[in-house]
Amino acid sequence: MAQQTEEVKSLIVVRVRGTISAHKETRETLELLRLTHTNHAILIDSRPAYKGMLQRVNNYVTWGEPTKEMIIALLLKRGRLAGNKKLAEHIEATGYKSIDELADAILSCKVAYKNLPDIEARFKLHPPSKGYHGTTKNSFRAGGEAGYRGGAINDLVKRMV
Numbered sequence: 115m116a117q118q119t120e121e122v123k124s125l126i127v128v129r130v131r132g133t134i135s136a137h138k139e140t141r142e143t144l145e146l147l148r149l150t151h152t153n154h155a156i157l158i159d160s161r162p163a164y165k166g167m168l169q170r171v172n173n174y175v176t177w178g179e180p181t182k183e184m185i186i187a188l189l190l191k192r193g194r195l196a197g198n199k200k201l202a203e204h205i206e207a208t209g210y211k212s213i214d215e216l217a218d219a220i221l222s223c224k225v226a227y228k229n230l231p232d233i234e235a236r237f238k239l240h241p242p243s244k245g246y247h248g249t250t251k252n253s254f255r256a257g258g259e260a261g262y263r264g265g266a267i268n269d270l271v272k273r274m275v
Contacts, residue, residue, distance in 0.1 A: 140171055176263055176267065176270065180271070181265075242273040
């Protein structure tokens with residue numbers, strides 16, 4: 115049987131719900147993803163291991179494929195180094211010359227954002243301006259906010275940055 119090779123894409127994952135009544139496995143998976151609070155976001159690639167983790171916590175997070183402009187906005191406004199220093203002011207510490215070059219590397223999955231030196235692996239975002247458009251308990255396809263949303267993640271993150 116021929117195996118299909120799927121291209122690796124960059125994903126942005128945002129936690130939209132708390133875990134008061136969540137199962138233990140769900141809470142542990144959220145900790146492994148470094149999503150310890152609501153309105154935190156991470157940048158990952160679309161490996162099968164990450165996809166399995168996202169399926170386990172799909173009622174508590176939303177995810178999709180970001181654009182280059184959205185990655186640049188996240189890095190400029192919410193990217194932090196160790197010691198809460200702004201990433202935009204100390205970009206040389208990551209080994210890249212500009213934010214644009216780093217965003218290209220992240221989008222094409224040439225570098226994992228969490229593996230950059232002295233980097234804070236998550237983005238601490240604001241709640242979305244004008245609130246969530248649906249309930250956080252339902253999936254995006256059912257009119258809610260949780261689960262896979264594809265390119266529509268950019269609209270949500272833009273309101274949260």
